[in-house]
Amino acid sequence: xxxxxxxxxxxxxxxxxxxxxxxxxxxxxxxxxxxxxxxxxxxxxxxxxxxxxxxxxxxxxxxxxxxxxxxxxxxxxxxxxxxxxxxxxxxxxxxxxxxxxxxxxxxxxxxxxxxxxxxxxxxxxxxxxxxxxxxxxxxxxxxxxxxxxxxxxxxxxxxxxxxxxxxxxxxxxxxxxxxxxxxxxxxxxxxxxxxxxxxxxxxxxxxxxxxxxxxxxxxxxxxxxxxxxxxxxxxxxxxxxxxxxxxxxxxxxxxxxxxxxxxxxxxxxxxxxxxxxxxxxxxxxxxxxxxxxxxxxxxxxxxxxxxxxxxxxxxxxxxxxxxxxxxxxxxxxxxxxxxxxxxxxxxxxxxxxxx
Numbered sequence: 001x002x003x004x005x006x007x008x009x010x011x012x013x014x015x016x017x018x019x020x021x022x023x024x025x026x027x028x029x030x031x032x033x034x035x036x037x038x039x040x041x042x043x044x045x046x047x048x049x050x051x052x053x054x055x056x057x058x059x060x061x062x063x064x065x066x067x068x069x070x071x072x073x074x075x076x077x078x079x080x081x082x083x084x085x086x087x088x089x090x091x092x093x094x095x096x097x098x099x100x101x102x103x104x105x106x107x108x109x110x111x112x113x114x115x116x117x118x119x120x121x122x123x124x125x126x127x128x129x130x131x132x133x134x135x136x137x138x139x140x141x142x143x144x145x146x147x148x149x150x151x152x153x154x155x156x157x158x159x160x161x162x163x164x165x166x167x168x169x170x171x172x173x174x175x176x177x178x179x180x181x182x183x184x185x186x187x188x189x190x191x192x193x194x195x196x197x198x199x200x201x202x203x204x205x206x207x208x209x210x211x212x213x214x215x216x217x218x219x220x221x222x223x224x225x226x227x228x229x230x231x232x233x234x235x236x237x238x239x240x241x242x243x244x245x246x247x248x249x250x251x252x253x254x255x256x257x258x259x260x261x262x263x264x265x266x267x268x269x270x271x272x273x274x275x276x277x278x279x280x281x282x283x284x285x286x287x288x289x290x291x292x293x294x295x296x297x298x299x300x301x302x303x304x305x306x307x308x309x310x311x312x313x314x315x316x317x318x319x320x321x322x323x324x325x326x327x328x329x330x331x332x333x334x335x336x337x338x339x340x341x342x343x344x345x346x347x348x349x350x351x352x353x354x355x
Contacts, residue, residue: 024289059251096328
C-alpha cells in the first residue's frame with residue numbers, strides 16, 4: 001500500500017512539473033502575441049550567424065566532456081576504475097534524460113543506476129554522482145556570488161528605480177493572468193483539503209519530499225566523510241568546474257553579441273550561473289521555462305536589454321542544451337552505456353545454446 005501511494009505521489013509530482021512547463025509556454029505565447037514581439041524575435045534569429053551558434057555548441061559539448069572527466073576523477077578517488085569514455089558516455093546519457101525525458105527519474109539517478117553496473121562498489125559509485133552534482137552546484141554558486149560582488153554590487157537599487165520598468169510593472173501588465181492563476185491554484189488546494197483522498201495525497205507528497213530530504217542529508221554526510229580525506233581531488237574538481245563554466249559562459253557571450261545584445265560579459269557570468277543553480281530545483285522538466293524566464297528577466301531588468309534579444313539568448317541556450325544532449329539518446333539506443341561484456345567464440349553447430 002505504501003509503495004502504491006509512493007508511486008502516486010511521484011506521478012502527481014511529475015504532473016505538477018509538466019504543468020509548470022505548460023503554463024510557462026502559454027504565458028510566453030501570450031506575451032509574444034502582443035505588439036510586434038513575434039516579428040522582433042524572428043528578426044533577431046534571422047540575423048544570427050549560425051557559425052557563432054555552432055561554436056557556442058561545440059564549446060558547451062567540450063564543457064560536458066570536462067564534466068565527465070571531473071566525475072571520472074571522483075570515481076577513482078573511491079578506487080572505482082572505469083574507463084574515461086565510459087564515464088563521459090554515462091554523463092551524456094544523464095544529460096539526455098535531464099533535458100528530454102518527462103520523467104520523475106532525473107539524469108543523476110540514471111547515471112547512478114548505470115554506473116553501478118560497472119563496479120562492485122555500488123554505493124560508492126552512486127554516491128559519486130551526487131558528490132559530482134554538489135560540487136558543480138556549489139562551484140556555480142561561488143562563481144555567481146564572486147562576479148556579483150566584483151561587478152554588480154549595488155546595481156539592484158539602480159535597476160529597480162521608479163524611472164525604469166521593474167517587477168511591479170510586469171505584475172501590473174499580467175495582473176489578471178496572475179490573479180486567475182492564483183485562484184485556480186488555491187481552488188485546487190482547497191479541493192484536495194476538503195476531500196479525504198485529497199488530504200491523503202497531499203500528506204503523501206509532503207512525506208515524499210521529507211523522506212527524500214532526509215536521504216539527501218545522509219548522502220551529504222557520507223560524502224563529507226569520504227571525500228574530505230582527498231582534498232587535492234576536490235580542489236581539482238572545483239577548479240575544473242570554474243574553468244568549464246567560464247569557458248561555456250564566454251561562448252554564450254559571443255552568441256549574445258551576435259544576437260545584438262550590448263551587455264558586458266560580467267552580466268553573463270552572474271546571470272547564467274544564477275539561473276543554472278535555480279534551474280536545478282526540480283520545479284519543472286529540466287528547468288524548462290524557469291531558466292529561460294529568469295535569464296530573460298535578469299537581462300531585461302538588470303542589463304537593460306530589449307525583451308526580444310534577451311528571450312532569443314535564453315532560447316538559444318535551451319537549444320544548445322538539447323542538441324548537446326542528443327548523443328545521450330544514441331548512447332542509450334546502441335547500449336554504449338553498459339559495461340563491455342566478454343565475448344565468447346561460438347560455432348553454428350555448437351550444442352551450447354546462445355543466450
